[in-house]
Amino acid sequence: MSERPPSGRPWRRALVTGGAGFVGSHLCGRLLDGGTEVVCLDNLATGSHANVADLEPHPGFRFVQADATDPAATRGLPGRFDLVLHFACPASPADYLRLPLETLDVGSTGTRNALERARADGARFLLASTSEVYGDPLEHPQREEYWGNVNPIGPRSVYDESKRFAEALVTAHRQVHGTDTAIVRIFNTYGPRMRAGDGRAVPTFIAQALDGHPLTVAGDGGQTRSLCYVDDTIAGVLALAASGESGPVNIGGSDEITMLELARRIVDLTGSRSRIRFVERPVDDPGRRRPDTTRARELLGWRSRTGWSEGLERTIGWFADRAVAA
Secondary structure (H helix, E strand, C coil), X not given: CCCCCCCCCCCCEEEEECCCCHHHHHHXXXXXXXXXXXXXXXXXXXXXXXXXXXXXXXXCEEEEECCCCCHHHHHCCCCCCCEEEECCCCCCHHHHHHCHHHHHHHHHHHHHHHHHHHXXXXXXXXXXXXXXXXXXXXXXXXXCCCCCECCCCCCCHHHHHHHHHHHHHHHXXXXXXXXXXXXXXXXXXXXXXXXXXXXXXXHHHHHHHHHCCCEEEECCCCCEEEEEXXXXXXXXXXXXXXXXXXXXXXXXXXXXXXXXXXXXXXXHHHCCCCCEEEECCCCCCCCCCCECCHHHHHHHCCCCCCCHHHHHHHHHHHHHHHHHHC
């Protein structure tokens, strides 16, 4: 197995599956900035070529439109990688409810294909898992040791169980083949390049506020999430990749906020006159969500650094610029 570059030095060449998605595209950009050649593989089912269009002039970047569940797609890529980052998967409720079988396939077959490529190349492998493996948690905040409270046949199960299976597959691959693997559990991340219609709270509320429409808050709005700006999430992902840790490691923000308060903050920051409208709460919608990030802090020296006001202002600015351009 090849020796990984130590922390602070660039990887030579990385494969990012799902690299044209929201988080994946930011990851591609950060790797390129660090001197790493990047191959971005994405079938564009939920990602967008526009997310990586600015990267294409870079001599170290290559975009490949292909499906991670096709073994020929990952196996047939020329050259050798020393880092494989598996981010391919529909990540918003609107997407994985629209693509349930595809979501399960990319968590199982897609993960296996990416693992096999990492094993063949002697590469470091990192799985982008999720806070959704904890389901509607009975433990708060959620530690990595917590097994979760997931409804295996509920509407969210196609995503939750896809990621839980992927974690089991990564763990087995490490044990059986000695593959150099890591698992990161990403909590609610937001920032530029989110899609207004993807069903997640931050882009939905921002788009509604900018358009002057009512902000649709599910239930009574008392459910909480902990927000992390995308730049901080990427820093945590790469810190884990550069470490010798296998994880899982939680990466997420400490700013736990109710959805009603989030809507109000966005109305204030946009200067909108929009009102709040309460709508039916989705089935199995988690009541509370906040990571225990002790492990990330102690093992990786990581913590989220971008405050909610700064992060939301950047995100609102990005959405506003696109609205003007349209």
